[in-house]
Amino acid sequence: MKRVRTQLRAELMLIARNGEQLLLTLVIPLILLGFFGSVDVLPSGDTDPIRFLVPGVLAVAIMSTSMVSLGIATGFERSYLVLKRLGATPLTRGELVIAKVLSVFVVEVIQVLVLLPLAYLLDWRVVGSQWPLALGVILLGTASFAGIGLLLSGRLRAEINLAAQNGLYLILLLLGGMIIPRDSLPGFLGNAAQALPSTALADLLRTTLNNDGGALLMPCGVLTAWGVLAPAIAAKRFRWS
């Protein structure tokens, strides 16, 4: 645990020192929420548009930060030989993965705190949001996407990693019901998409934050499976150099 804490502190320090990157991470979801919350262009099915949008943008922010940002940054760390150097210390692959997951979780909590006032300004009013459960969902989502991001960056060459992270992000964004309702997808695609972590995360955030009595069991099972398996496989398959 001591090494995880040490590495977590170093990860957070690096995030703080890359201020422009952190700013971008916080600002992009704000722009997304501000734009789509003001312009009625997205289908939201039977749901109130803002109740559909706020948890969806939170899910996008979590996926962007924990998969794409972390995955690309880790790819750079590989090319800078930072990972190789860490591999010569007693820090294990598992400890590195845990530290990285926790570091992006901290960033995501800040993202949530930044997004909520804007959501409130856009008339997102919900009584009975299950915040402790939502935080658990965010942590599971973080573990899922960070696991995927680290699995890619831990195995692929930097250029391929960059392309793979962005390509996968687009697929998960379009199919995951974050911005576009899953009902809008063709039937087979909508069903298959239920196995995706992005779908499970968006569904669970809507259920917990909107307190709309949506299904919990199936998306919980899916997100737990991704949240446990993806980091575990990443830790097993991660290459220091």
Added chain:
Amino acid sequence: MSVVVENLTVRYGDLTAVNDVSFTAPTGAVTVILGPNGAGKTSTIEVCEGFRSASSGSVRVLGLNPASQHRELTQRMGVMLQGGGVYPSARVRDVIAHFCALHGKGVNGAELMERVGLTSRAKGTWRRLSGGEQQRVSLALALAADPEVVFLDEPSSGVDIEGRDVIRGIINDLAQRGTTVVLASHEMSEAERVAAHAVFFKDGQVVASGEISTLLNVRKHLRFTSIDGIATADIAIAAGSPVKALGEGRYEVASESTPQMVARITSWLSAQGYPLSGIDLGMESLEDAYRRIAGGAR
């Protein structure tokens, strides 16, 4: 022996980077792995560090298998990479403190910075350091492990004179404390100043290894440089040994470089009013030895 490499082969696809290599590095001594770029030095060191798998053969470091017992080895090993290894925006003091904490051996980051002469650059970021300063940070990270064995890949590469003095001093200090130092280098004159043992690599193979003193030949001639046109017969009488002119003011005395012989030559030159611009006592340099041994090796 802290490092024992036996019949090591490393292949990358069709390319054999290291071919059936065997050597040892004695405990508490400095061993230099010498050879040109692409000779297989880094691949060999990476297998010793546990970063690369051997295609065949075996490697033991401190009695451990670096691949299967990597975690145990990291508790006792320090590694200095050939370059990079630090996030560009990381500050010197932070990265050194971070590695000291990861190793958990109680090494003090501030003292380590002072040891490598970087206290004044503590707040500087990696990207703003000179190449030599980056090498010193890299060395500090290897020392954060308080290691029993340390692998240094091209430690003096791109380092200025002051930095070389610091690095040389630390390597000597490590050996005096009983740490086994294995360094890969293609800078032979620098290696000769710190190492007691050498392993010569060429084309992925070891062409010679052992104590440096046994690898160097001592020529049976003393050479000196003065002006052109000295009568060799006259100086031969003074020296008591045959002397021949090699051209461009260089001369060779057919005798070992004893203090008496050096005294006779220098006295005679002084008496005649001739200058002495160079004297070669006949000890072969490490580079000469490498050229002699590896030059003919295939």
